[in-house]
Amino acid sequence: MSTPNASGWRPEMNAGGADDSTTFTGNRALMLEEPLIFEIGSTETTGVDFDEVAPALDLGGLARSAPIGLPGLSEGETVRHYTRLSRQNYAIDLGLFPLGSCTMKHNPRLNERVARMPGFADIHPLQPQETVQGALAVINELAMWLIKLTGMHGVAMTPKAGAHGELCGILCIKAALEARGEDRRVLLVPESAHGTNPATAAFAGFSVEDIPATPEGRVDLAALKARLGPDVAGVMITNPNTCGLFERDMKAISDAVHAAGGYVYCDGANFNAIVGKVRPGDLGVDAMHINLHKTFSTPHGGGGPGSGPVVLSEALAPYGPIPYAARYADGSFKLVEEESAGAEHPETFGRMTAFHGQMGMFTRALTYMLSHGADGLQQVAEDAVLNANYILRSLDDVLEAPFGGSGPCMHEALFTDNGLAEGFSTLDIAKGIIDEGFHPMTVYFPLVVHGAMLIEPTETESKAVLDQFVGALRSVALRAKNGDPALKSAPHFAPRARLDETAAARKPILTWSEPVVAPDTPSLSEIGGS
Amino acid sequence: MRYLPLTPADRSAMLATIGAATIDDLFIDVPAEARLDGPIADLPGHASELAVERHMGALARRNRAAGDGPFFLGAGAYRHHVPASVDHLIQRGEFLTAYTPYQPEIAQGTLQMLFEFQSQIARLLGTDVANASMYDGSTACWEAVVMARRITKRSKALFSTGVHPHYRSVARTMAKYTGDALVEGDPELVPGTDWAALAAAVDKEVSCVVVQYPDILGRIDDMAALASACQAAGALLIAVVTEPVALGLIKSPGEMGADIVVGEGQSIGVGLQFGGPYVGLFACKAKYVRQMPGRLCGETVDANGKRGFVLTLSTREQHIRREKATSNICTNSGLCALAFSIHMTLLGEAGLRQLASINHGRAKAAAAELAKVPGVSVLNTTFFNEFTLLLPTAARPVVHQLAERDILGGVSLGRLYPDNAGLENGLVVAVTETCTAEDISAFAAALKEVLA
Numbered sequence: 001m002s003t004p005n006a007s008g009w010r011p012e013m014n015a016g017g018a019d020d021s022t023t024f025t026g027n028r029a030l031m032l033e034e035p036l037i038f039e040i041g042s043t044e045t046t047g048v049d050f051d052e053v054a055p056a057l058d059l060g061g062l063a064r065s066a067p068i069g070l071p072g073l074s075e076g077e078t079v080r081h082y083t084r085l086s087r088q089n090y091a092i093d094l095g096l097f098p099l100g101s102c103t104m105k106h107n108p109r110l111n112e113r114v115a116r117m118p119g120f121a122d123i124h125p126l127q128p129q130e131t132v133q134g135a136l137a138v139i140n141e142l143a144m145w146l147i148k149l150t151g152m153h154g155v156a157m158t159p160k161a162g163a164h165g166e167l168c169g170i171l172c173i174k175a176a177l178e179a180r181g182e183d184r185r186v187l188l189v190p191e192s193a194h195g196t197n198p199a200t201a202a203f204a205g206f207s208v209e210d211i212p213a214t215p216e217g218r219v220d221l222a223a224l225k226a227r228l229g230p231d232v233a234g235v236m237i238t239n240p241n242t243c244g245l246f247e248r249d250m251k252a253i254s255d256a257v258h259a260a261g262g263y264v265y266c267d268g269a270n271f272n273a274i275v276g277k278v279r280p281g282d283l284g285v286d287a288m289h290i291n292l293h294k295t296f297s298t299p300h301g302g303g304g305p306g307s308g309p310v311v312l313s314e315a316l317a318p319y320g321p322i323p324y325a326a327r328y329a330d331g332s333f334k335l336v337e338e339e340s341a342g343a344e345h346p347e348t349f350g351r352m353t354a355f356h357g358q359m360g361m362f363t364r365a366l367t368y369m370l371s372h373g374a375d376g377l378q379q380v381a382e383d384a385v386l387n388a389n390y391i392l393r394s395l396d397d398v399l400e401a402p403f404g405g406s407g408p409c410m411h412e413a414l415f416t417d418n419g420l421a422e423g424f425s426t427l428d429i430a431k432g433i434i435d436e437g438f439h440p441m442t443v444y445f446p447l448v449v450h451g452a453m454l455i456e457p458t459e460t461e462s463k464a465v466l467d468q469f470v471g472a473l474r475s476v477a478l479r480a481k482n483g484d485p486a487l488k489s490a491p492h493f494a495p496r497a498r499l500d501e502t503a504a505a506r507k508p509i510l511t512w513s514e515p516v517v518a519p520d521t522p523s524l525s526e527i528g529g530s
Numbered sequence: 531m532r533y534l535p536l537t538p539a540d541r542s543a544m545l546a547t548i549g550a551a552t553i554d555d556l557f558i559d560v561p562a563e564a565r566l567d568g569p570i571a572d573l574p575g576h577a578s579e580l581a582v583e584r585h586m587g588a589l590a591r592r593n594r595a596a597g598d599g600p601f602f603l604g605a606g607a608y609r610h611h612v613p614a615s616v617d618h619l620i621q622r623g624e625f626l627t628a629y630t631p632y633q634p635e636i637a638q639g640t641l642q643m644l645f646e647f648q649s650q651i652a653r654l655l656g657t658d659v660a661n662a663s664m665y666d667g668s669t670a671c672w673e674a675v676v677m678a679r680r681i682t683k684r685s686k687a688l689f690s691t692g693v694h695p696h697y698r699s700v701a702r703t704m705a706k707y708t709g710d711a712l713v714e715g716d717p718e719l720v721p722g723t724d725w726a727a728l729a730a731a732v733d734k735e736v737s738c739v740v741v742q743y744p745d746i747l748g749r750i751d752d753m754a755a756l757a758s759a760c761q762a763a764g765a766l767l768i769a770v771v772t773e774p775v776a777l778g779l780i781k782s783p784g785e786m787g788a789d790i791v792v793g794e795g796q797s798i799g800v801g802l803q804f805g806g807p808y809v810g811l812f813a814c815k816a817k818y819v820r821q822m823p824g825r826l827c828g829e830t831v832d833a834n835g836k837r838g839f840v841l842t843l844s845t846r847e848q849h850i851r852r853e854k855a856t857s858n859i860c861t862n863s864g865l866c867a868l869a870f871s872i873h874m875t876l877l878g879e880a881g882l883r884q885l886a887s888i889n890h891g892r893a894k895a896a897a898a899e900l901a902k903v904p905g906v907s908v909l910n911t912t913f914f915n916e917f918t919l920l921l922p923t924a925a926r927p928v929v930h931q932l933a934e935r936d937i938l939g940g941v942s943l944g945r946l947y948p949d950n951a952g953l954e955n956g957l958v959v960a961v962t963e964t965c966t967a968e969d970i971s972a973f974a975a976a977l978k979e980v981l982a
Contacts, residue, residue: 034642036646036649038649041878047878048876055887055890055894057779058894060911060912062751062780068777069653070650070882071878072881073875073876075613075876078615078619078872078875079618082625086639088636088637088638089625089636089639090624090637091623092627104627110583114583114587119591120803121801122596122609122802123596123804124596124802126607132804133593134588138589145573161665164665164859195847195850199852199857199858201853202858208853246559246560276569279566279570282564300629300864301626301863301864302628302629302630302631302643302864302865303662303825303863303864305866321703339948350706352669354606354794355607355666355808356806357805357806359804360804360807370585371532373573374570375569382553383536386541387544389550393549430633459533460535463540463543491636494636497833499832501830501840504828504830505843508842510652510819510828510829511649511658511659511660512646
């Protein structure tokens with residue numbers, strides 16, 4: 001298993017790079033090539049010592065007979081493999097991550113220390129409840145913060161991520177309609193919504209209808225009102241929206257939807273722009289998920305885990321999922337789950353995940369809230385909005401800001417690719433900014449804007465960093481306007497140059513397989529076909 | 531406010547650049563009547579690192595940690611020793627604080643790891659392909675049912691009685707809204723599931739049969755015959771694994787013919803964490819890959835011909851397909867998948883087999899010792915590291931009496947099936963490498979005392 005395979009790690013891999021320097025190993029100074037564990041490990045090697053020998057088995061004829069094929073490395077080799085891999089990643093600890101609609105901010109290490117306290121990290125979800133009173137107190141305390149910050153009535157803590165939270169909110173709406181004996185099947189979703197919104201509505205059995213945006217990037221209130229009727233369950237709206245704008249008509253939208261018998265779901269992915277400045281409950285929202293990793297700084301770990309508690313209005317709270325942590329007058333806590341739900345929470349739509357949600361994220365988020373306090377969180381929103389507007393005004397002379405004329409943006413600034421040289425696109429600017437040492441902004445989203453570039457600096461970036469980023473982006477934008485051919489092949493200084501995503505999708509290779517010797521041997525790499 | 535870098539002077543200069551007089555000029559679109567004047571009442575102000583750590587530490591100390599004494603809980607979440615280097619490596623900022631790898635040129639670390647994870651999972655579960663993780667086992671289980679509906683165009687799902695009741699509960703919640711018909715029931719306290727009856731129930735309306743392996747009572751059975759019955763009827767066999775360490779010793783579901791294998795990966799690399807975050811495993815036969823939910827990482831080459839990795843087949847996903855997507859999932863459990871993958875790399879095949887056999891050996895020893903307690907018997911004829919004790923009385927109060935003696939002695943079936951009096955004497959006991967001989971003796975002695 002230790003021979004480099006034909007498709008992989010080999011010295012000549014580095015040939016033909018941007019600066020045409022080659023090395024025997026593929027490594028260059030501190031830039032290291034790293035093979036797969038399957039190419040360097042062996043099924044005989046282990047990085048773990050056990051202090052006892054294997055006992056006799058008693059498995060009723062089900063013992064494995066064939067090898068599994070799992071490579072092992074010694075402890076030192078393992079540390080080196082993953083440390084080397086880590087160096088191929090950009091991360092918020094390395095620099096600005098200006099992803100609009102995604103929110104990447106400083107991840108305090110106190111959060112990590114707290115989450116690893118044995119009393120939180122090493123407790124089982126089904127332990128007797130008298131042995132986990134502190135954990136239930138954390139869930140309850142975090143829930144109280146979320147309710148007070150949003151001006152809502154209740155909160156469902158178990159959803160595992162933002163999109164899972166959307167599903168939770170939509171199921172609450174469905175359960176509420178069912179309780180009223182109404183069969184409303186349409187959810188209205190504005191064009192500028194996150195792609196998860198229509199996917200969630202469809203997953204819960206609704207049909208989705210778009211609501212157009214006004215020329216200035218907000219929900220078209222007249223079009224929305226015109227579509228309301230007895231078949232409409234409600235609206236899924238994002239506020240601040242994905243164009244970076246606050247929906248000024250939010251209260252009017254809520255009032256109209258409520259008057260027509262529907263409910264208002266708000267995608268709360270961008271809550272950091274308004275936390276402590278306005279409470280969604282005051283705007284008539286019925287349900288809103290909060291991505292704890294966005295507004296409350298839990299780390300995103302290269303794609304997760306997330307956590308998506310959903311705050312609920314008085315109308316929807318009775319339908320929220322089980323289990324949840326309830327506090328009793330004597331100061332004790334109890335889980336309301338299947339058994340006690342009948343008496344204490346009879347209208348619940350049920351359970352949506354095996355256990356109690358993302359406890360490891362709850363401890364981190366609560367730690368962050370306590371650190372900031374109510375005053376700090378208000379400052380968070382102000383600085384996030386200030387930073388975004390600073391970006392907007394510092395770049396709108398070189399990049400077109402489609403809604404820049406309509407006033408300030410909220411947490412993120414939106415630009416288009418209008419005015420670039422023939423053949424140059426948003427993608428070229430994104431790849432060019434990599435060479436400047438930054439992660440690219442969100443590209444081609446929202447879909448309502450051509451060649452969108454969506455920049456969210458967040459509140460944890462300094463003016464100096466913003467100035468450096470503005471300078472770099474200005475330079476790359478000017479190169480794209482002037483048609484600099486070198487930009488077409490950027491990035492030049494990243495671990496990889498532009499990757500062939502079409503080939504990856506056309507003939508997917510999703511698992512490692514042993515080098516194929518005979519040309520006609522069937523290979524896992526053939527799966528899916530083209 | 532140690533996380534906020536702007537000084538008052540910065541703020542003034544930036545407002546001047548923007549052309550705004552005050553910060554509230556930037557919130558002009560928020561209706562004035564809804565705008566808050568000051569910090570929200572009833573919430574405390576900002577606090578020092580020391581004060582916050584003290585507060586959270588006090589809450590943590592109100593919990594009895596698994597490592598504080600004898601501990602035998604399983605039922606879908608397992609305590610294993612995780613090598614120190616796992617937590618060290620996942621805390622590297624370049625992994626911990628990275629975003630979803632949408633820009634592959636500067637995310638090869640995460641992408642290569644996900645490719646390695648997919649390859650490890652496919653081999654462990656015995657399938658052709660695996661995705662880059664899901665939220666957890668219970669939601670992965672429901673996604674598999676939905677996937678089977680898409681593939682078979684049928685919507686009746688049969689759940690074996692051995693499937694974790696919470697997994698069934700999640701499916702029941704969702705089925706109410708999607709119109710799927712579920713056939714399910716509680717297990718009986720017998721050594722094996724009635725597999726022949728299950729196979730006989732697979733008719734032309736059935737989209738899938740969902741079985742758990744080892745099941746909620748710790749029983750292990752060969753599912754090959756059921757797989758054949760499913761295939762004959764055009765239904766898919768979905769296998770759920772909640773204790774992947776077991777697969778170091780016992781045959782994989784894929785080997786026995788399962789079409790989709792889902793699981794909870796928590797027991798390798800990820801701690802108990804009171805239920806989350808965990809890591810959902812999702813794998814299937816190659817022919818179904820385009821119907822699979824969640825993120826996939828694929829191998830490709832870059833402009834210079836170097837091997838590299840990208841997220842792929844994303845045309846199945848919500849950000850492109852919107853209401854036609856295979857699921858609404860937008861995030862995976864990347865960091866937990868990393869922890870799983872590192873721990874699995876440290877173990878390697880040799881280490882995994884040894885870890886599994888130690889678990890099995892300890893469990894056999896514990897079952898033998900606990901069966902000696904007067905009135906107690908062991909239900910299972912075969913098991914991996916988890917089995918069901920039959921007590922002479924309801925197990926639920928016994929669990930609390932054991933906890934008073936500082937022994938966390940398992941999960942009572944009364945807690946898992948509160949409405950089924952026929953199961954109340956059952957106690958599900960998990961024994962891993964973290965349970966010492968002294969722990970097992972202490973458990974047996976305490977159980978004897980409580981039952982006396």
